Amino acid sequence: MTKDQSENLLFLTDEQLRRATEAMFFAYRGFTADPDRILAGYDYGRAHHRAIHFIHRTPGTTVNNLLSILGVTKQSLNRVLRTLVEDGLVDSRVGDRDRRERHLHLTESGEALERELSDAQRARMRAAFREAGPVAVAGFREVLEHMMDPELRRHFTAAKDS
Numbered sequence: 001m002t003k004d005q006s007e008n009l010l011f012l013t014d015e016q017l018r019r020a021t022e023a024m025f026f027a028y029r030g031f032t033a034d035p036d037r038i039l040a041g042y043d044y045g046r047a048h049h050r051a052i053h054f055i056h057r058t059p060g061t062t063v064n065n066l067l068s069i070l071g072v073t074k075q076s077l078n079r080v081l082r083t084l085v086e087d088g089l090v091d092s093r094v095g096d097r098d099r100r101e102r103h104l105h106l107t108e109s110g111e112a113l114e115r116e117l118s119d120a121q122r123a124r125m126r127a128a129f130r131e132a133g134p135v136a137v138a139g140f141r142e143v144l145e146h147m148m149d150p151e152l153r154r155h156f157t158a159a160k161d162s
Contacts, residue, residue, distance in 0.1 A: 034120035042087070042113070047072065047080045049117055052106065055090060056114045060103045063092075069155055089113060 012020075035049050042048075047070075054069050055061060067077055081104070084090040089110035092102045106114060129137045145153060 031121060031124060034124065035117045038113075038116055038120065044083070047076065048084060051077070051080050051084065052089065052110060052114050052117065055104045055106055056111070056118075059105050063102045063104065066104065069152075084110070 032046065036046070039045060039049055050070055051066065054066060058065070063074075063077065063081070067074060070077065081090060081092065085092050087109075088107055091105045091107050091110075093105065094102065132140070145156065148156060
């Protein structure tokens with residue numbers, strides 16, 4: 001990319017930004033389509049998927065940490081977790097040091113569902129990344145990181161570094 005081309009990116013028109021917004025909406029729709037079909041078989045929604053994803057990424061995470069990451073109400077998360085625990089996908093363990101804390105782990109069934117959901121999304125992303133090429137992939141990641149709120153960026157960066 002030439003210097004002139006990169007400088008033009010800094011001065012996008014409102015219409016170009018609208019098109020980028022639409023592209024994100026449609027990409028998100030595609031990104032969630034396969035997991036949505038899988039989740040429908042369990043009568044689950046995207047909140048269940050997000051909980052499963054982040055419990056898998058940080059086994060033993062606390063309910064409070066998950067609340068912070070997901071940015072949902074305690075009532076909403078408790079409803080999702082109750083279902084996942086009752087269905088045998090998540091194990092909620094009392095903390096060793098603080099008995100008020102609950103530490104969350106995926107069961108074997110939960111790990112299997114997480115793998116099925118992630119495999120579908122990774123396949124879509126892998127194909128898109130391969131088609132776009134390494135420079136576009138690096139730029140895409142950078143744009144996503146700059147769109148994150150600072151607190152979420154810290155969570156993301158911490159997970160990336162571990």
